[in-house]
Amino acid sequence: MATTAAGASEIPNARTPESASAADGREVVFSVRHLWKVFGPKAERIPEDTSVAKLSVQELREQTGCVAAVRDVSFDVHKGEVFVVMGLSGSGKSTLVRCLTRLIEPTSGEVEMDGEDVCAMDRNALRELRRRRAAMVFQHFGLLPHRTVVDNVAYGLEIQGMGKAERREKANEMVDKVGLAGMEKRRPGQLSGGQQQRVGLARALAADPEVLLFDEPFSALDPLIRRDMQEEVVRLHREEGRTMVFITHDLAEALRIGDRIALMRDGEIVQLGTPEEIVGSPADDYVRDFVRDVPREQVLTVRRAMRPAEDGEADEGPALGPDTLISDAIEAVARSGGAARVVDGGRCLGIVDHACLLNVVARLDGAPHGEVAA
Ligand SMILES: Nc1ncnc2c1ncn2[C@@H]1O[C@H](COP(=O)(O)OP(=O)(O)OP(=O)(O)O)[C@@H](O)[C@H]1O
Numbered sequence: 001m002a003t004t005a006a007g008a009s010e011i012p013n014a015r016t017p018e019s020a021s022a023a024d025g026r027e028v029v030f031s032v033r034h035l036w037k038v039f040g041p042k043a044e045r046i047p048e049d050t051s052v053a054k055l056s057v058q059e060l061r062e063q064t065g066c067v068a069a070v071r072d073v074s075f076d077v078h079k080g081e082v083f084v085v086m087g088l089s090g091s092g093k094s095t096l097v098r099c100l101t102r103l104i105e106p107t108s109g110e111v112e113m114d115g116e117d118v119c120a121m122d123r124n125a126l127r128e129l130r131r132r133r134a135a136m137v138f139q140h141f142g143l144l145p146h147r148t149v150v151d152n153v154a155y156g157l158e159i160q161g162m163g164k165a166e167r168r169e170k171a172n173e174m175v176d177k178v179g180l181a182g183m184e185k186r187r188p189g190q191l192s193g194g195q196q197q198r199v200g201l202a203r204a205l206a207a208d209p210e211v212l213l214f215d216e217p218f219s220a221l222d223p224l225i226r227r228d229m230q231e232e233v234v235r236l237h238r239e240e241g242r243t244m245v246f247i248t249h250d251l252a253e254a255l256r257i258g259d260r261i262a263l264m265r266d267g268e269i270v271q272l273g274t275p276e277e278i279v280g281s282p283a284d285d286y287v288r289d290f291v292r293d294v295p296r297e298q299v300l301t302v303r304r305a306m307r308p309a310e311d312g313e314a315d316e317g318p319a320l321g322p323d324t325l326i327s328d329a330i331e332a333v334a335r336s337g338g339a340a341r342v343v344d345g346g347r348c349l350g351i352v353d354h355a356c357l358l359n360v361v362a363r364l365d366g367a368p369h370g371e372v373a374a
Pocket residue numbers: 039040067068069087088089090091092093094095096249
């Protein structure tokens with residue numbers, strides 16, 4: 001697993017290649033195909049009408065009076081991943097994620113959860129889906145002010161019909177899990193904003209949903225508490241491996257917590273990839289501009305920097321795992337004074353030296369394996 005060097009933890013991006021890799025054999029939780037959500041008059045005709053479906057957002061609005069909040073979007077969310085939906089305000093993030101459980105009704109397209117057609121679910125199945133299978137954690141948690149912390153956490157379980165003793169026990173367990181032990185008897189008004197968010201998180205976790213859907217849950221928090229909560233999410237994810245879909249407009253947040261990121265613009269996904277793919281190989285100028293200020297050495301790994309080993313190099317020098325961040329590799333190379341080997345399972349995959357590491361930092365790396373762009 002990649003680690004950040006001390007003092008260089010602006011965007012820690014610790015994840016294994018397995019958790020970050022795209023599909024290969026991974027179980028799909030949500031499968032979305034050609035999803036559209038159009039607001040406005042006769043919205044349902046827009047996706048089918050090729051003469052208007054390709055118009056820009058502004059042209060579409062002018063010609064039809066409709067807003068296409070989500071336009072022909074397809075993707076899979078894999079079991080156990082943190083899937084981040086990122087984009088500027090108005091790019092369609094909330095609409096897209098609400099369509100997953102039909103909190104917003106899609107205009108057209110397919111949504112499946114665990115192979116089941118969400119668009120065909122009746123009212124009861126939908127209620128079950130939202131309560132137990134894919135629970136949403138909102139920015140404003142809507143805590144009940146007159147109830148204690150533990151009763152707020154138990155509330156969802158009460159609705160599910162769980163008995164008092166059992167739900168108390170479960171709620172206490174969740175309060176502990178999110179770091180609020182000792183505060184069980186307080187009321188929301190006696191908690192800080194960050195602590196209230198933790199109560200909301202504990203309440204969502206208590207229902208033990210297969211997927212947690214977060215809609216910008218931390219955007220109202222001040223930066224330090226926000227950072228705490230991001231770490232909390234990463235910790236919970238590591239401990240439980242629960243699938244999470246997380247909306248944010250904050251790139252640093254997306255890079256910090258996401259296994260994969262779907263970057264949206266005007267209702268479309270312009271790039272879907274790991275943080276390393278998005279930062280290292282932006283799909284177009286829009287994405288390139290979006291990630292321009294990201295400290296690359298804190299996101300990209302030595303896989304991207306390494307070059308083939310020359311005679312004798314494969315047997316000497318410090319060994320680094322292939323997921324070592326460039327920032328850590330810089331430290332290792334600087335300390336050793338020479339090149340380092342990138343080693344996986346005893347096999348030398350390549351070499352990183354001063355030049356190839358600097359190429360990545362200076363954005364002179366056009367492609368993986370240290371081939372310098374022409
Ligand atoms: N009920 C609605 N009626 C009409 N247009 C809507 C409606 N809901 C959303 N929109 C429009 O759809 C587009 C996408 O909105 P959405 O809220 O999904 O974006 P977002 O990326 O989540 O934005 P934010 O980060 O500001 O929450 C916007 O242009 C918005 O104005």
